[in-house]
Each structure stands twice: as C-alpha cells, then as structure tokens.
Amino acid sequence: MTLRIPALAMAGLVLAGAAHAAGYRALDCNGVQPEPGMQNVGLAQVIAKANFAKNESERAHCPTADAACTRHAFLLPGDAVLGEAGTGAAGPYGCIAYVSEKGIETDGWFPAANLKPLASPTNWAGKWKRDTSAEIDIAVKGDTAHLTGNATANSGSAVNEGDLDGDIDARAPYASFAIAGDRQIAFARAGQDDCAVELRQLGPYLLVQDNNNCGGMGVSFSGLYRKH
Numbered sequence: 556m557t558l559r560i561p562a563l564a565m566a567g568l569v570l571a572g573a574a575h576a577a578g579y580r581a582l583d584c585n586g587v588q589p590e591p592g593m594q595n596v597g598l599a600q601v602i603a604k605a606n607f608a609k610n611e612s613e614r615a616h617c618p619t620a621d622a623a624c625t626r627h628a629f630l631l632p633g634d635a636v637l638g639e640a641g642t643g644a645a646g647p648y649g650c651i652a653y654v655s656e657k658g659i660e661t662d663g664w665f666p667a668a669n670l671k672p673l674a675s676p677t678n679w680a681g682k683w684k685r686d687t688s689a690e691i692d693i694a695v696k697g698d699t700a701h702l703t704g705n706a707t708a709n710s711g712s713a714v715n716e717g718d719l720d721g722d723i724d725a726r727a728p729y730a731s732f733a734i735a736g737d738r739q740i741a742f743a744r745a746g747q748d749d750c751a752v753e754l755r756q757l758g759p760y761l762l763v764q765d766n767n768n769c770g771g772m773g774v775s776f777s778g779l780y781r782k783h
Contacts, residue, residue, distance in 0.1 A: 584650035618664035683780035700725035708773035717770015
C-alpha cells in the first residue's frame with residue numbers, strides 16, 4: 556500500500572490526539588493489528604530522530620508533545636517501520652511497530668511528521684524470526700516461494716509445537732493458504748479446525764496472522780518477523 560504524508564501527519568496511519576471520537580476508548584497503540592487481507596498495513600522510514608509517546612492508559616491526555624508523554628525509546632533516521640492505516644482521532648501521531656536487527660520489537664505512537672512512505676520490492680526469500688519461539692524459512696524458485704515454519708509455546712516438558720509448510724506466489728507481497736490434515740488448500744476453504752494463515756512481506760519485515768489452529772495449545776505464528 557502507499558502511505559501519503561500531508562503537512563503535519565502521515566495520512567493512512569491511525570492518528571491520535573487530544574480529541575476523542577464517538578464511542579470513546581483509550582488512545583493506545585500496542586502493535587500493528589492487521590485486518591483480513593492485511594491491506595491496512597504499510598511500510599515507512601524514519602526521516603528524523605524522535606521518541607515514542609506514551610499511551611493514554613499510561614498517562615492521561617497522551618500521546619502529546621508534552622515531556623511527560625515521552626517514552627525513552629526512540630528511532631533514528633533510516634529505521635524502517637510498519638504503520639497501521641485507518642482512521643482515528645485527529646492528531647500528529649501514528650501507530651507503528653519496529654523490530655531491531657537483534658529482534659527486539661517496539662510498538663507505540665510515533666510522530667507521523669518524522670516518517671515517509673517507503674517503497675520496497677517483494678522479497679520473500681530468507682530466514683524470518685519473530686522471537687525465540689517462532690521462525691519461518693522461505694526459499695524462492697522461479698515464481699514460487701516454499702515456506703516452512705516452526706513455533707512453540709511454554710517450556711520444559713510442557714512445550715507445545717506447531718508447523719507450517721506451504722507454497723505461495725513469490726511475485727505478490729500478500730499470500731494466504733490453509734492446511735487441512737497434510738494438504739494445502741485455499742485460505743477461503745479452511746474448516747473450523749484447519750490451520751489458516753495470512754502473510755505480507757514488507758521490506759525487512761514479514762507480517763503473519765493465523766487462526767490459532769496451527770499447533771498445540773497456545774501456539775501461534777501471528778506477529779511481526781524480521782529477516783536474519
């Protein structure tokens with residue numbers, strides 16, 4: 556998707572400010588939340604150093620430019636982030652997610668004026684890690700990308716595991732499929748107990764959303780992965 560930047564805010568990112576819309580809820584950003592099809596998420600690049608701002612649930616009236624709303628975490632020019640598109644209360648902050656090269660994820664409100672849209676060619680190939688509990692390997696041959704993944708939950712003798720194995724179109728930035736038994740089927744044909752997964756490749760990131768049926772209890776591949 557393309558994110559446009561007007562004078563003071565990044566159009567397309569969920570924005571926050573002092574005003575509250577009807578059906579009020581706290582102005583909190585706790586990570587990018589993909590919608591079905593994942594078209595509400597875009598890639599952006601930091602153009603000037605800035606700190607993240609606190610959620611409203613952390614401090615009343617945040618996020619604002621007030622020093623009391625400033626978090627210690629910051630980003631530097633050149634850092635790539637994912638932003639969530641949509642509509643929110645008017646204001647100069649976007650809800651973004653950033654994963655460092657060491658795999659540490661930081662989510663929160665960030666000054667939208669310090670971001671610009673970032674175009675990136677689709678490149679599925681590589682080893683993608685979410686954290687120590689999930690990894691996806693993708694190999695590309697021609698127009699097909701073959702992916703295998705492993706995820707775990709819990710530890711010790713109580714570890715539950717899950718696996719992914721499927722082929723996707725390497726030319727498109729978005730893919731979806733389902734697994735019924737040992738067969739890959741179309742995402743739309745997934746039954747209640749089948750594993751169904753959506754993926755979107757954006758720059759250094761792989762965004763994944765599953766239906767929590769891709770492994771044992773507590774196992775999920777959902778989340779933001781970075782190429783390693």
